[in-house]
Every structure is written in structure tokens, then in C-alpha cells.
Amino acid sequence: MRLSRSCGTAAATALLALATAAATPATAATPAGKDTNFLQAIHQSNLAEIAAGQDARTHATTACVKRVAAVLVRDHTKLDAQGRTLARNKGVSLPAAPTAAQQRQLAAVKAHAGTSAYDPAWLKAQAEGHTQALKLIDNEISSGTDAKVRAAARAARPIVAEHLAMVRGGVCHA
Numbered sequence: 155m156r157l158s159r160s161c162g163t164a165a166a167t168a169l170l171a172l173a174t175a176a177a178t179p180a181t182a183a184t185p186a187g188k189d190t191n192f193l194q195a196i197h198q199s200n201l202a203e204i205a206a207g208q209d210a211r212t213h214a215t216t217a218c219v220k221r222v223a224a225v226l227v228r229d230h231t232k233l234d235a236q237g238r239t240l241a242r243n244k245g246v247s248l249p250a251a252p253t254a255a256q257q258r259q260l261a262a263v264k265a266h267a268g269t270s271a272y273d274p275a276w277l278k279a280q281a282e283g284h285t286q287a288l289k290l291i292d293n294e295i296s297s298g299t300d301a302k303v304r305a306a307a308r309a310a311r312p313i314v315a316e317h318l319a320m321v322r323g324g325v326c327h328a
Contacts, residue, residue: 192290
């Protein structure tokens with residue numbers, strides 16, 4: 155009698171532990187450091203591109219740059235929403251703002267607002283930012299360990315590559 159009660163208690167404890175593990179996010183479901191770093195870095199890149207695009211929609215002097223800026227805001231807003239959802243599902247916390255370097259770069263471009271130097275400075279900054287984003291994406295695709303994070307990187311790659319083509323060489327190609 156005592157043995158069956160102990161077995162029943164052990165089984166109930168095991169079932170409770172299993173049910174609790176299934177109901178709460180598991181640590182094992184959190185992506186490895188490399189995947190986590192990618193989600194955080196690409197989120198900051200998206201934030202920087204959205205801020206830069208919004209600024210260019212206001213301060214750009216050419217219609218081409220304003221069109222490109224609108225595309226960047228639209229696409230990076232969508233990519234970032236998808237990335238935030240993936241990060242939330244994976245238990246990854248995201249930074250609240252672009253990196254300090256990204257913020258300095260935007261401030262340097264903003265310093266040209268109202269001058270003919272704004273558009274070339276903005277295009278050059280966008281080419282640099284999108285080149286860096288593609289490096290992050292390609293690195294995640296080739297060596298990331300989380301299948302869902304890698305799939306998100308593969309889906310984002312053609313969009314970011316298209317953006318780079320639009321600003322390559324500091325010239326507007328929209």
C-alpha cells in the first residue's frame with residue numbers, strides 16, 4: 155500500500171512538472187546567444203532605418219529620396235513587427251533604441267537638413283546601414299542555430315538587398 159502511494163505521488167509530481175514546463179516558456183526554447191544577438195541587432199537596425207526614413211520624408215530635397223524613404227519606413231516597420239513577435243515568442247528582450255553609433259550617424263545626417271548635402275549624406279548612411287544589415291543577415295543564415303530565426307533572416311534578405319540597391323553608391327535608384 156505504501157509503495158503504490160509513493161509511486162502515485164511520484165507520477166503526480168512528474169506530471170505536474172511536465173505540465174508546468176509545457177505551460178511556461180522553456181529556457182531551451184530561447185535561441186542560442188548568436189541568434190539572440192541577431193534578433194537584438196537587427197531590431198536596432200530596423201529602428202535606425204525607420205527613424206532615418208521618417209527624417210528623410212521630412213528633410214530630403216529630391217522626390218527620389220523621399221520615395222525611397224517611404225519604402226524603407228514601410229518595409230522596416232513590417233520587418234520589425236515580425237522580428238518583435240519572433241523575439242517575444244523566443245523569450246528574447248529587445249533594446250529600446252538604435253545603437254549609439256546609429257544614433258550618431260542619424261544626427262550627422264540631420265545636421266545637413268535644409269541643404270543640398272542632406273540627400274547624398276542620407277543615401278551614403280543608408281548604403282552603410284543596409285550593408286551592415288546584410289552582413290548580419292548572411293551571418294545568421296549561414297551559422298544561426300534556431301530554425302525560425304534563420305527562416306526570418308532568409309525572408310528579410312531580399313528586402314534589405316533591394317533597399318541597398320536603391321541607395322548603392324550614395325545615389326538614389328528608386
